[in-house]
Amino acid sequence: MRIALFSTCIVDAMYPRVARATVDILERLGHEVIFPPGQTCCSQMHVNSGYFDDAYPIVKNHVQAFSEWDYDVAVAPSGSCVASLGHQQPMIARHAGDEATAEAAEDVAGRTFELSRLLVDVLGITDAARQLGSYFPHRVTYHASCHGMRLLHLGTRQSDLVRTVEGLELAELPDIDQCCGFGGTFSFKNADTSGAMVADKVANIESTGASLCTGGDVSCLMNIGGALSRKGSDVATLHYAEILASTRENPLEVPASAPVSITEGK
Amino acid sequence: MSVTQLGMPKVFHGSGNIVADEPFPDFARRELKNEQLRANLGFATHTIRSKRASVVGELPDWQELRTAGSEIKQRVMARLPELLEQFEENVTARGGQVHWARDAEEANRIALDLIRAEGAEEIIKIKSMATQETGLNEYLAEHGVGAVETDLAEEIVQMGEDKPSHILVPAIHRNRTEIRDIFLKRMPGVDPGLTDNPPELADASRRHLREKFFRTGVAVSGANFGVADTGTLAVVESEGNGRMCLTLPDTLITFMGIEKLVPTFEDLEVFFQLLPRSSTGERMNPYTSLWSGRTEGDGPQNLHVILLDNGRTAALADEVGRQALHCIRCSACMNVCPVYERAGGHAYGSTYPGPIGAILSPLLTGVEDRSNNSLPYASSLCGACYEACPVKINIPDVLVHLRGKDVDARHGKGEGGRKRRMPDQMDAMMAGAKAAFSNASLLSLAERGLPAGKLAAGRKHRISKLPGVVSGWTQYxxxxxxxxxxxxxxxKKNRQNGTRxxxxxxxxxxxxxxxxxxxxxxxxxxxxxxEAEEQQRAADRAALEAKVEEKEEVQAGVSRELDAGGDGPRDTEAGSTEPERPKPAAEKIARAASEEAGPGSDLSDKGPGRADPEPKGNAPMESEEER
Incomplete structure (x- = not known):
């Protein structure tokens, strides 16, 4: 099938390796991936900051970018951005009095899947080692991002897929249902509270003894990773798509900051 | 969306203790430095949270109950004027008297007149959110009338000349050592040998209050629910102090927000299931009092209800925000809120803290009243509050909606718009991002700057200092x-899209x-x-254990300081000089988070306000849920 990749703005600009991993996985399964070139951002930063008027042209842009190309489904390696498409874009269009865009936004949102939901529910992937050749011999902990969990109701899809990767050992993260403190502009508007939240998240991650923390939203991982880095921790963060994309033939190089012990896999 | 369009009636915003005087981030910054507060809150919220989760998990129809609660409240809001009149009619028919108050000042004045008519110089009170909202105690004090809070935690707050920080557990920020200190300083006739053993503290309070119950002729209460078709009022509480106040005095004055109505008596069954499980994590509420008018020769003979608007009709006029009026004051949203857990209740600057306060306060006062416009931003929008809310208030959606109103107002648009001000850094950042995100070619051009950022990161491969509005990011x-x-x-270099x-x-x-x-x-x-769930439970238990240890460590430090300080109270009995000896953490957790915890279960070292009233009693000394 033909799958349109919505890279999301933050992956596009800061974590291109996550989009490449997503392309890699989907192409490995024999699908055609396209990247609608007009795409930019879901508009969530503007919406969540209360800038509804500024969000409107971004919404229109997204809807147009994903309406002018023919594809079977769209996918994004982010729970938060996918949730924003269905949850916020129609609201913003209606706020601007643009019912046509609101309906088009609902249509695009209805065809856009978070990566783990696409893999499991549409493509039937339940064994990453067997079906994707995923191999990642490391001890990893997993942070469940709020919007994937509470807006998209992804359940345990992401962590379950990660568990089926060959060689990987998953360490449960205490207080897994707790927000990491990112919250978009909350992270600097309420820097102290956000900082206290991510400090507790980092402490929980370190308590697992894992050398890597994975998750499904790079914004949260950037927050957690940034706090780990500031603390001088050896724990690194990475998106689960990168883990799924790693194979025996082409294993993912673990970030340099991670300690040597990570090579002790099964 | 605006509520002040031409032809619409004038909107009356609320007043009283529902306005933050200081922006949330500034208040929170100070509170975050209070280790004692952090430790108390971390422990208390984790404990109540797990208790709630376990009793909610027992009910197979929990989601249906939430839906029912939400729909009943929607019906109430749709028919509010009609139901209020029906309620007044039924209260009056049963011998009570209904008073209508537009705002806090008016409600307080009505109450004062009623109290003066009885010639009372002191009144007793059941914990009530509505009277905290109106600032009744302070108002009465100014006019020479004393108000005695009879809820243990409220009593602690009142004696400590402090403010509540949680609607259910108002003294959640205090630990037992601090409470002992407050009692020794402020409680008339207190035993100077009082220790910080919770049952002893509760007993001291009980002896002090018992006398007040028998002597005082006027009581003031709030109401959890008012039933339109019968004129019945309901108070839900855990200590029995409410029952005393509702039955012993001759005059009873009840403050009730106009949103507290339910249409029929039958509707109560839904809320009596939702409320205790959501608030205290109990299956059934210990003391539920219902009264319908006056009964000759039994209980209060003068019954008054003060219906309080104080901005509720303004909230009702807000299509998105009106769902905040569905709130039954259970406090589940604060117990699950990661922001509340760190910053505490005082940082919200209002009677209503936590996620519900962050929407309710600005809805009642108008978003631009003093610092209330900082409240909708006091959230990471994680959604835990919405998930926990027993009446399905979509708090994150309302927060975002209010942010939109704030931005509009600051830009000179919409309701309450201040004079348009110069664009600030945030406006500039948003405008820049809008330009790039509305046009992929521009974004592509901007991305050509990435290598410059890479250069800035230097050999350490990271950027440790950002300027201006985003500097908060690199603070942590x-x-x-x-x-x-x-x-x-x-x-573009490596792939090619197929045909459109x-x-x-x-x-x-x-x-x-x-x-x-x-x-x-x-x-x-x-x-x-x-396997995963078992491991998760073990991981969570370890995290809670760490919270207990942290709290004990901090508390032990405080106690040592107090005991060594000389002016602090000391234990005099040789046999009980070790109140601080920590119990094994595991034992505490087993008790605190016990899935089998019934109404009488001891929450172990529970937060203040949750102490057991009697050493072997079976009614936990929680504060009442509402008002």
């Missing part, structure tokens, strides 16, 4: 080194694929669930 975290090129640019359109025959039947894989996610989940 680094920014990773940007990549050499964006994904967009990589794609395809023949219909090439399209996949996605719906059929989804149909074929139905249930697969559940199967996958089941494969790992047992």
């Amino acid at each position: 975290r680094d920014v990773p080194e940007p990549p050499a090129q964006s994904f967009r640019h990589w794609w 359109q395809r023949p219909a025959g090439e399209r996949a039947d996605v719906e059929a694929m989804i149909e074929a894989n139905a249930g697969l996610a559940d199967e996958l989940h089941e494969r790992f669930a047992a």
Whole structure:
């Protein structure tokens, strides 16, 4: 099938390796991936900051970018951005009095899947080692991002897929249902509270003894990773798509900051 | 959306203790430095949270109950004027008297007149959110009338000349050592040998209050519910102090927010299931009092109800925000809120703290009243509050909606718009991002700057200081080194999109694929669930254990300081000089988070306000849920 990749703005600009991993996985399964070139951002930063008027042209842009190309489904390696498409874009269009865009936004949102939901529910992937050749011999902990969990109701899809990767050992993260403190502009508007939240998240991650923390939203991982880095921790963060994309033939190089012990896999 | 359009009636905003005087981030910054507060809150919220989760999990129809609660409240809001009149009619028919108050000042004045008519110089009170909102105690004090709080935690707050920080557990920020200190200083006739043993503290309070109950002729209460078709009022509480106040005095004055109505007596069954499980994590509430008018020779003979608007009709006029009026004051949202857990209740500057306060306060006062416009931003929008809310108030959606109103107002648009001000850094950042995100070519151009960012990251591969409005980010975290090129640019070099359109025959039947894989996610989940959940429980238990230890460490430090300080109270009995000896953490957790905890279970070292009234009593000394 033909799958349109919505890279999301933050992956596009800061974590291109996550989009490449997503392309890699989907192409490995024999699908055609396209990247609608007009795409930019879901508009969530503007919406969540209360800038509804500024969000409107971004919404229109997204809807147009994903309406002018023919594809079977769209996918994004982010729970938060996918949730924003269905949850916020129609609201913003209606706020601007643009019912046509609101309906088009609902249509695009209805065809856009978070990566783990696409893999499991549409493509039937339940064994990453067997079906994707995923191999990642490391001890990893997993942070469940709020919007994937509470807006998209992804359940345990992401962590379950990660568990089926060959060689990987998953360490449960205490207080897994707790927000990491990112919250978009909350992270600097309420820097102290956000900082206290991510400090507790980092402490929980370190308590697992894992050398890597994975998750499904790079914004949260950037927050957690940034706090780990500031603390001088050896724990690194990475998106689960990168883990799924790693194979025996082409294993993912673990970030340099991670300690040597990570090579002790099964 | 605006509520002040031409032809609409004037909107009356609320007043009283529902306005933050200081922006949330500033208040929170100070509170975050209070280690004692952090430790108390961390422990208390974790404990109540797990207790709630376990009793909610027992009910197979919990989601249906939430829906029922939400729908009943929606019906109330749709018919509020009519139901209020029906309520007044029924209260009056049963010998009570109904008074209507537009705002806090008016409600307080009505109450004062009623109290003066009885010639009372002191009144007793049941914990009530509505009277805290109106600032009744302070108002009465100014006019020479004393108000005695009879809820243990409220009493602690009142004696400590402090403010409540949680609507259910108002003294959650205090530990027992601090409470002992307050009692020794402020409680008339207190035993100077009082220790910080919770049952002893509760007993001291009990002896002090018992006398007040018998002597005082006027009581003031709030109301959890008012029933339109019978004129019945309901108070839900845990200590029995409410029952005393509702039955012993001759005059009873009840403050009730106009949103507290339910249409019929039968509707109460839904809320009496939702409320205790959500608030105290109990299956059934210990003391539920219902009264319908006056009964000759039994209980109060003068019954008054003060119906309080104080901005509620303004909230009702807000299409998105009106759901905040569904709130039954259970406090589940604060117990699950990561922001509340760290910053505490005082940082919200209002009678209503936590996620519900962050929407309710600005809705009642108008978003631009003093610092209330900082409240909708006091959230990471994680959604835990919405998930926990027993009446399904979509708090994150309302927060975002109010942010929109705030931005509009600051830009001179919409309701309460201040004079348009000069664009600030945030406006500039948003305008810049809007330009790039509305046009992929511009974004692509901007991304050509990534190598410069990479350069800025230098040899450490990270950026540790950002300027201006985003400097808050690098206060606590680094920014990773940007990549050499964006994904967009990589794609352009390495891949090519196919044709825009395809023949219909090439399209996949996605719906059929989804149909074929139905249930697969559940199967996958089941494969790992047992083991994963067991490990998760162990991990969470370890985290709670750490919270207990942290709290004890901090508390032991405070006690040592107090005991060594000389002016602090000391234990005099040789046999009980070790009140601080920590119990094994595991034992505490087993008791605190016990899934079997019934109404009488001891919450172990529970927060203040949750102490057991009697050493062997079976009514936990919680504060009442509401008012």
